[in-house]
Amino acid sequence: MRITVISGGEPGARFTRGLLDHLEHHPDLGGAEVTVIANTGDDISLWGLRLCPDLDLLVEALGTAGGAGSSHVVGDELAALGLEPQWYPVSDREMGVHVARTAWLGRGDSLSQVTAHLARTRGVPDTVRILPMSDVPVETHVVLDGPEDQRAVHVQQWRRELASPGAARFVVAGLDRAHPGTEVLDAVRSADVVLLPPSDPVLALGIVLGVPGVRDALRGTSAPVVGVSPVVDDVPAPQPLAASLATVGVVTSGGVAGLFKDLLDGWVVDPADAGAAPAGSRWATAAHTAPLAESAPADVAATALAHALSLRS
Incomplete structure (x- = not known):
């Protein structure tokens, strides 16, 4: 089957x-x-x-x-060095895959x-x-309504850093x-x-x-x-x-x-x-x-x- x-x-x-x-x-x-x-x-x-x-x-x-039990030595070092973004947590095992x-x-x-x-x-x-x-690389972005205008952020940032606020719409770059x-x-x-x-x-x-x-x-x-x-x-x-x-x-x-x-x-x-x-x-x-x-x-x-x-x- x-x-x-x-x-x-x-x-x-x-x-x-x-x-x-x-x-x-x-x-x-x-x-x-x-x-x-x-x-x-x-x-x-x-x-x-x-x-x-x-x-x-x-x-x-x-x-x-x-x-x-994977450690986070690399992620902690990136944060200590001030490398942005810091809203995406990553373990050493995951970093090896990336x-x-x-x-x-x-x-x-x-x-x-x-x-x-x-x-x-x-x-x-x-x-x-x-x-x-x-x-083919594809990335989803979220369009947010701001007080004066709209802005777009990657869906990962929307979920992890912004805690999924209301979205006006989604734009999928590369899907076409x-x-x-x-x-x-x-x-x-x-x-x-x-x-x-x-x-x-x-x-x-x-x-x-x-x-x-x-x-x-x-x-x-x-x-x-x-x-x-x-x-x-x-x-x-x-x-x-x-x-x-x-x-x-x-x-x-x-x-x-x-x-x-x-x-x-x-x-x-x-x-x-x-x-x-x-x-x-x-x-x-x-x-x-x-x-x-x-x-x-x-x-x-x-x-x-x-x-x-x-x-x-």
Whole structure:
């Protein structure tokens, strides 16, 4: 079975880790191949280095070479020297990855090649591929309304230093020039199942779907496309998710699903929202057995996968 996951941020990494755990403990699903297509709209250049936060989250979550207890000597030294910015914390282990990635990109390797090498060295299983959505650099910026005018900041600064204030809109630099790699489109077109984790639908999944060709491939795949709601209708969404959803006027689980209405076949929701699917929607809703926010990632992934498999017949 070929499973393709469209991932972004920590929710995507946790969901995918949970999916692997679920597959590992169910022999009937043994041999499944998992391809993760990752958002690279959070990528940023700092201190002369190229940082890819979502790719690194996936490699760390899915690999076996854990980095617990990594020191922060380099980051502390950068701060002591007054090198800006200081709002992006970095461990020595992470700094090593950033230096290596920048060196390999500088010699002409593609981001896909670099990511594959990092995955192998970090112990990501051979049955798992991590693919950047594009090898073309893409960066997301947030336009903020000021007292006199607007200003734009990188999405990383918006989250980490400014604590995700209200945004007027998002601008994704380079997205119009980006193109998915052959492996990305093949992973969607040849999939048996496509899963959308509860990642930010605007700043994670929305960025991946904005790469020319990806959304069309999802519309055209014969695989069922099943997503997991990141929100519960009666519970306010946390920041920065609430701020990103506000830019598209969405607050409910059904509203989030509506952002993917042209490609979605199934939607997994919190039990509290079991009867909240919009009338006439084309997607089949399945309620998880327990509150999504309190459930183990493996259980959430299992529900999404089971729902997708039920839609294949």
